[in-house]
Amino acid sequence: MPVHYFLVLSALLFSIGVYGVLARQNAVLVLLSIELMLNAVNINLVAFSAYLGEGALSGQVFALFVIAVAAAEVGVGLAIVILIYRNRQTVDVDEMSLMKW
Amino acid sequence: MDLLLLAQEHAPAAVPKDGFLTQYMWLVPLLPVLSFFVILFFGKRMKSRGHWFGIGALSIGLAMSLYAFIELAAGNAAVEKSWTWFSIGDSINVEFGMHYDFLAGVMFVVVTLVSLLVHIYSTGYMHDDKRYTIFFAFLSLFTGSMLFMVIANNLLELFIGWELVGVCSYFLIGHYWEEKENSSAAIKAFITNRVGDMAFLIGIFVLFFAGHSFNIEELNHAVHEGHLGGTILTVGALLLFGGVISKSAQFPLYVWLPDAMAGPTPVSALIHAATMVVAGVYLVARMFLLFEGAGAALDVVAIVASITMLLAAILALVQDDIKRVLAYSTISQLAYMVAALGVGAYTAGVFHLFTHAMFKALLFLGAGSLIHAVHSNNMSDMGGLRRFMPHTFRTFVIGSLGLAGIFPLAGFFSKDEIIGGALRSASDLGSASAWVVLISATLTAFLTALYVTRMLIKTFWGEYRGHGSPHESPGSMVTPLWILAGATLTVGFLGFPVIGPFADWITVPGHEHHGFETLYNIVLPIGATVVALLAIALGIRLFSEGRKGFDLVASPFGWIYRFIENKYYLDDFYLKGIVKPIQYPIARASYWTNQKILDGVVNGAGAGAVALSHPVYDVIDQQVVDFAVNGAAGITGFSGGLLKYIQSGNVQRYAAVLFAAIAAFVAVFVLA
Amino acid sequence: MSADTWQQVVFWVLAVAMTFAAIRVVTARNVVHAALYLVATLLGAASMYVLLFAEFVAWVQVLVYVGAIVVLMLFGLMLTRADIGKANFDNDQRVLAAICSAALFGVTAWVLVDAFEGEEISLARETGTTTENIGQAIFSSYVLPFEVVSVLLLAALVGAVVISRRDPVDEEDDR
Numbered sequence: 001m002p003v004h005y006f007l008v009l010s011a012l013l014f015s016i017g018v019y020g021v022l023a024r025q026n027a028v029l030v031l032l033s034i035e036l037m038l039n040a041v042n043i044n045l046v047a048f049s050a051y052l053g054e055g056a057l058s059g060q061v062f063a064l065f066v067i068a069v070a071a072a073e074v075g076v077g078l079a080i081v082i083l084i085y086r087n088r089q090t091v092d093v094d095e096m097s098l099m100k101w
Numbered sequence: 102m103d104l105l106l107l108a109q110e111h112a113p114a115a116v117p118k119d120g121f122l123t124q125y126m127w128l129v130p131l132l133p134v135l136s137f138f139v140i141l142f143f144g145k146r147m148k149s150r151g152h153w154f155g156i157g158a159l160s161i162g163l164a165m166s167l168y169a170f171i172e173l174a175a176g177n178a179a180v181e182k183s184w185t186w187f188s189i190g191d192s193i194n195v196e197f198g199m200h201y202d203f204l205a206g207v208m209f210v211v212v213t214l215v216s217l218l219v220h221i222y223s224t225g226y227m228h229d230d231k232r233y234t235i236f237f238a239f240l241s242l243f244t245g246s247m248l249f250m251v252i253a254n255n256l257l258e259l260f261i262g263w264e265l266v267g268v269c270s271y272f273l274i275g276h277y278w279e280e281k282e283n284s285s286a287a288i289k290a291f292i293t294n295r296v297g298d299m300a301f302l303i304g305i306f307v308l309f310f311a312g313h314s315f316n317i318e319e320l321n322h323a324v325h326e327g328h329l330g331g332t333i334l335t336v337g338a339l340l341l342f343g344g345v346i347s348k349s350a351q352f353p354l355y356v357w358l359p360d361a362m363a364g365p366t367p368v369s370a371l372i373h374a375a376t377m378v379v380a381g382v383y384l385v386a387r388m389f390l391l392f393e394g395a396g397a398a399l400d401v402v403a404i405v406a407s408i409t410m411l412l413a414a415i416l417a418l419v420q421d422d423i424k425r426v427l428a429y430s431t432i433s434q435l436a437y438m439v440a441a442l443g444v445g446a447y448t449a450g451v452f453h454l455f456t457h458a459m460f461k462a463l464l465f466l467g468a469g470s471l472i473h474a475v476h477s478n479n480m481s482d483m484g485g486l487r488r489f490m491p492h493t494f495r496t497f498v499i500g501s502l503g504l505a506g507i508f509p510l511a512g513f514f515s516k517d518e519i520i521g522g523a524l525r526s527a528s529d530l531g532s533a534s535a536w537v538v539l540i541s542a543t544l545t546a547f548l549t550a551l552y553v554t555r556m557l558i559k560t561f562w563g564e565y566r567g568h569g570s571p572h573e574s575p576g577s578m579v580t581p582l583w584i585l586a587g588a589t590l591t592v593g594f595l596g597f598p599v600i601g602p603f604a605d606w607i608t609v610p611g612h613e614h615h616g617f618e619t620l621y622n623i624v625l626p627i628g629a630t631v632v633a634l635l636a637i638a639l640g641i642r643l644f645s646e647g648r649k650g651f652d653l654v655a656s657p658f659g660w661i662y663r664f665i666e667n668k669y670y671l672d673d674f675y676l677k678g679i680v681k682p683i684q685y686p687i688a689r690a691s692y693w694t695n696q697k698i699l700d701g702v703v704n705g706a707g708a709g710a711v712a713l714s715h716p717v718y719d720v721i722d723q724q725v726v727d728f729a730v731n732g733a734a735g736i737t738g739f740s741g742g743l744l745k746y747i748q749s750g751n752v753q754r755y756a757a758v759l760f761a762a763i764a765a766f767v768a769v770f771v772l773a
Numbered sequence: 774m775s776a777d778t779w780q781q782v783v784f785w786v787l788a789v790a791m792t793f794a795a796i797r798v799v800t801a802r803n804v805v806h807a808a809l810y811l812v813a814t815l816l817g818a819a820s821m822y823v824l825l826f827a828e829f830v831a832w833v834q835v836l837v838y839v840g841a842i843v844v845l846m847l848f849g850l851m852l853t854r855a856d857i858g859k860a861n862f863d864n865d866q867r868v869l870a871a872i873c874s875a876a877l878f879g880v881t882a883w884v885l886v887d888a889f890e891g892e893e894i895s896l897a898r899e900t901g902t903t904t905e906n907i908g909q910a911i912f913s914s915y916v917l918p919f920e921v922v923s924v925l926l927l928a929a930l931v932g933a934v935v936i937s938r939r940d941p942v943d944e945e946d947d948r
Binding site: 001007012013014018020022025031035039042043049053057061067068070071074078082085 | 777818822837841850865869874891903907933
């Protein structure tokens with residue numbers, strides 16, 4: 001089947017994730033959107049791995065590593081969000097603009 | 102150029118060689134100059150107050166001068182040495198050197214002898230003076246300068262000496278400067294000399310321009326051989342004579358000499374009788390070949406001298422101040438010398454210089470002795486002094502007779518030579534100016550004897566008209582008098598016709614030996630003596646005690662007397678016609694020019710600069726420059742104020758911009 | 774129908790479902806709904822992996838992503854007292870974000886299509902499970918990244934603990 005179907009799908013999911021990162025107000029939902037983006041990338045990687053045949057397993061291995069890193073990143077990210085919530089009693093990203101002029 | 106001067110045709114057969122001492126004659130001017138400095142620094146501390154330095158230097162100088170002169174007379178050669186002082190470009194070469202020959206030798210003997218005697222005399226005369234030391238210092242400096250001038254081998258060096266003696270004259274005349282009239286007399290002497298010096302200096306340059314040399318021998322040689330001549334030579338010679346007119350007190354610049362009598366009498370004896378004033382005569386003698394080739398110049402010289410000798414003799418007849426009589430007499434005798442040179446009687450002129458130095462110095466020193474005793478210059482305060490001052494009386498009479506030209510005193514020989522020379526020049530050469538000289542010289546001889554008689558009678562005969570009791574002067578003053586009297590009695594014979602050696606020594610270089618003019622016509626000396634005796638007789642008749650003397654004031658000729666008494670109004674002419682216009686209107690105009698115009702320009706420039714700076718400050722600095730500087734800062738601030746809004750602090754905003762940029766970049770990279 | 778046709782049908786179904794779920798993730802008013810829609814998306818992705826002969830990755834996806842990460846998210850939402858049930862308006866730059874993501878999608882899709890149009894994924898497979906091959910690949914060629922990821926996970930673990938720890942009580946200083 002044409003590989004570009006998967007690639008376009010991956011691009012679509014990635015763009016939707018970008019929208020979510022830019023537009024969401026709740027910090028946790030931003031993290032959610034980031035997970036969406038990472039998934040899109042994974043689909044891309046695995047699609048290429050399948051396209052290049054059985055000799056190229058590196059795509060899948062890479063996808064595994066991405067998953068592992070995503071897990072680590074979510075852990076740390078949520079820890080930060082909880083800390084911010086503890087200090088500011090809010091997770092609204094619009095409120096977190098101390099570094100403005 | 103031939104450096105050996107063979108002046109005489111009948112010179113000894115021996116080849117002239119360099120004498121032992123003649124080469125070192127440059128030491129003779131140097132010694133008095135050194136003495137000046139030594140006296141200046143150490144004189145005040147010496148017990149003698151410094152006079153031994155001067156006397157010592159001059160004794161050595163006199164001894165050297167005599168010895169060197171004898172060497173020359175014995176046949177040694179004249180000496181010329183020079184070395185280059187500096188040169189400008191290729192053509193102008195200023196040298197420095199000495200030239201010692203017979204003429205210089207005679208001058209050396211005269212100057213050192215008279216200066217030495219004046220030094221000795223001054224130890225007595227100036228004994229109580231509070232500026233004794235500086236007086237002797239200046240006497241030494243003067244003597245050194247005069248000798249330097251004589252020995253100079255080029256005109257510039259001569260001019261240096263000329264000016265130096267003028268300066269020393271100024272200092273010495275103004276010795277009693279506490280009285281205003283004394284310092285004024287010194288200034289008058291200096292400034293009047295300056296007028297002539299300007300002409301002299303221009304003359305030097307004219308001759309340099311024409312002859313390409315300052316060297317006296319070269320110039321004389323050039324004229325004698327015909328390389329140099331024409332109008333420019335005449336102009337140069339006349340300009341040189343301008344210097345002579347001022348320095349040797351000829352008409353119309355003689356006015357300083359009578360006033361110079363304000364100085365101490367030894368100064369008058371040395372400077373204004375025997376040495377400085379004869380510098381002009383020396384110059385003409387030195388440059389005689391040049392003058393000879395200058396045609397009309399010698400005629401002018403003769404005429405001017407003739408006028409002077411008559412005018413001065415007339416003035417001497419009406420003075421009361423004894424020093425003034427002698428001053429005018431000096432002017433008259435100087436005119437004799439100049440006139441002699443003017444008619445070509447070279448030997449006679451120089452011989453008269455020599456003899457005149459002797460008896461005029463004697464007369465002045467004698468006058469000093471009289472003044473010292475009577476404490477007044479005026480003959481109306483004297484009288485009958487022959488009883489009180491025998492030595493002064495006798496020497497004074499000897500000097501006076503010498504002046505009048507009575508046989509066998511020195512003046513007789515020299516004066517007659519001059520008259521004889523004038524006659525020869527007039528009849529043989531047909532020179533018109535020589536006739537003028539002849540007539541005026543004879544008249545002046547008459548007048549000279551007349552005023553001499555008057556002077557003697559008023560001073561030594563009759564009743565004493567002064568205060569106190571006069572007594573004879575001390576030995577330090579009388580001794581020089583006798584020495585000079587002895588000289589007056591004897592030196593005349595140096596110029597004795599035929600056998601006298603003076604004509605061998607002093608002859609115009611390159612000419613044949615003229616011999617003595619009196620040989621020309623024996624009538625002359627007899628005639629001259631007769632004239633002099635007549636004058637003496639007239640004088641005795643007019644001026645003896647009991648006679649009223651010249652009472653011309655009341656007579657119809659009174660206006661002549663007043664005219665003479667006011668010195669022909671020449672001084673008034675100078676004062677009102679020249680000095681005062683310069684002093685008042687011209688000086689005031691200069692001052693106005695300075696204040697209004699020059700200062701106006703300067704101040705205006707300053708004000709203009711200030712006025713210009715205001716717009717520069719207000720417009721350029723404040724508005725333009727500050728606008729640029731402030732504007733740059735303002736733009737920075739303004740743009741910063743706009744750009745700060747980018748820092749919203751909102752991370753999502755940053756992310757949005759980031760992704761937008763990524764999209765854009767990808768698009769660009771893909772499409773490009 | 775051929776296997777290829779089946780593959781395409783399954784793909785299209787899954788694609789539509791995933792896209793819809795993803796859009797709901799970023800637009801849901803209710804935050805918990807957003808998280809649950811993400812679960813749907815992730816399961817869809819896992820299905821894709823199966824479709825692409827990557828079973829091991831699919832299982833790891835379900836285990837880690839759905840089982841751990843989404844649960845973490847839910848815990849996070851709970852601990853930060855997110856407004857559950859209330860309206861949740863997105864922030865002001867929605868329009869810009871939409872434009873941005875649209876542009877990004879447009880550019881990326883165009884590039885990818887332009888590059889890979891006409892390429893096919895073949896359906897032929899040799900024997901041997903993928904899992905075995907991946908295991909071999911990880912522990913031979915990619916052992917270094919493997920170890921590094923382990924360290925990374927450790928660091929993340931320690932970091933998360935440190936960050937979210939409450940300030941230590943001051944009685945430690947009195948000892």
